[in-house]
Amino acid sequence: MESAVEAELRRQIMAWVGERAEANGGFLRRDELLDFHLDGEKLPVIDYSRGIRNPASFSSTLSIVSAADGPYDDTESEDGLLHYAYRKGDPWSGDNRKLRQAMETGMPLILFRKEIANIYTPVFPVYVVDDEPQNRQFLVALDEAFRFIHDPAHLSEPQREYARRLAKQRLHQPAFRTRVLVAYETRCAICELKHGSLLDAAHIVPDGHELGAPTVNNGLALCKIHHAAYDQNMLGVTPDHEVRIAFRLLEEIDGPMLKHGLQEMHGRQLTLPRRRADRPDRDHLAWRYERFDAAASAAASR
Numbered sequence: 001m002e003s004a005v006e007a008e009l010r011r012q013i014m015a016w017v018g019e020r021a022e023a024n025g026g027f028l029r030r031d032e033l034l035d036f037h038l039d040g041e042k043l044p045v046i047d048y049s050r051g052i053r054n055p056a057s058f059s060s061t062l063s064i065v066s067a068a069d070g071p072y073d074d075t076e077s078e079d080g081l082l083h084y085a086y087r088k089g090d091p092w093s094g095d096n097r098k099l100r101q102a103m104e105t106g107m108p109l110i111l112f113r114k115e116i117a118n119i120y121t122p123v124f125p126v127y128v129v130d131d132e133p134q135n136r137q138f139l140v141a142l143d144e145a146f147r148f149i150h151d152p153a154h155l156s157e158p159q160r161e162y163a164r165r166l167a168k169q170r171l172h173q174p175a176f177r178t179r180v181l182v183a184y185e186t187r188c189a190i191c192e193l194k195h196g197s198l199l200d201a202a203h204i205v206p207d208g209h210e211l212g213a214p215t216v217n218n219g220l221a222l223c224k225i226h227h228a229a230y231d232q233n234m235l236g237v238t239p240d241h242e243v244r245i246a247f248r249l250l251e252e253i254d255g256p257m258l259k260h261g262l263q264e265m266h267g268r269q270l271t272l273p274r275r276r277a278d279r280p281d282r283d284h285l286a287w288r289y290e291r292f293d294a295a296a297s298a299a300a301s302r
Helices: 003-024 029-032 094-105 146-150 155-181 224-231 256-265 282-300
Strands: 063-067 084-085 111-116 117-132 139-143 199-203 219-223 235-237 241-243
Touching: 003 094, 003 111, 003 117, 029 117, 063 084, 094 117, 094 139, 094 235, 111 155, 117 146, 139 146, 155 199, 155 219, 219 224, 224 235, 224 256, 235 282, 241 256
Parallel strands: 063 111
Antiparallel strands: 084 139, 111 117, 117 139, 199 219, 235 241
């Protein structure tokens, strides 16, 4: 296939993946990825049984899957790059050949993070930037700029810091959102809004805090208005999962959003995940509620 045609097909596939992921809340399901059609023809975006998708008509790999419990040693390391292990068999043919072709041509790939069965978080575009036969692995970067670095296997400290920052923004935060929204069945824990594109994964203990791990029990699925109110200490959640609205807001008179979207949520109980392990950590809620309470007291004393 001519590279220009293949590049256009990739663009269309990536646009569709982005649209579907946004509508769902940041992720796609296995069945919709396998049932993708382009111009009336079926063109699965992932493979049915393998962690790599190499359409027969494509000269380069289309997508790869990184799974924590998969059969390959695919890891994110301290350099901020994904170390993607060679596929089984001859390292110079088959799947490995098409990954190497992607590196040589600079064709962008889609990385799918599989951390929950049948649920995939897409990260794209990503690029194969180095080949390490001695380690039987490829290096995959989140920024095309790494293709032009002389030796991606030995990054300078500023380059490593940039790669780690990208990994946090483009890998870890989207994966956290996926895990939280799936646990809450793609609905706001407060108002039960079910539109994935309007939902966020809110940290209970903030991301930068030593206790602010990106785990489901440190997250709440919230619609954007309730997430913003939570971050601004206009809304709090007690350790017993009761929603509290700051007194200053309860006393205000404004339009229907304030009345129905915030004031009427006062005293409401959170809708919790089915799995106990996914429910918000009580100590984290208490830590966060103390700060809400302090902010409310400070506002009342002014």
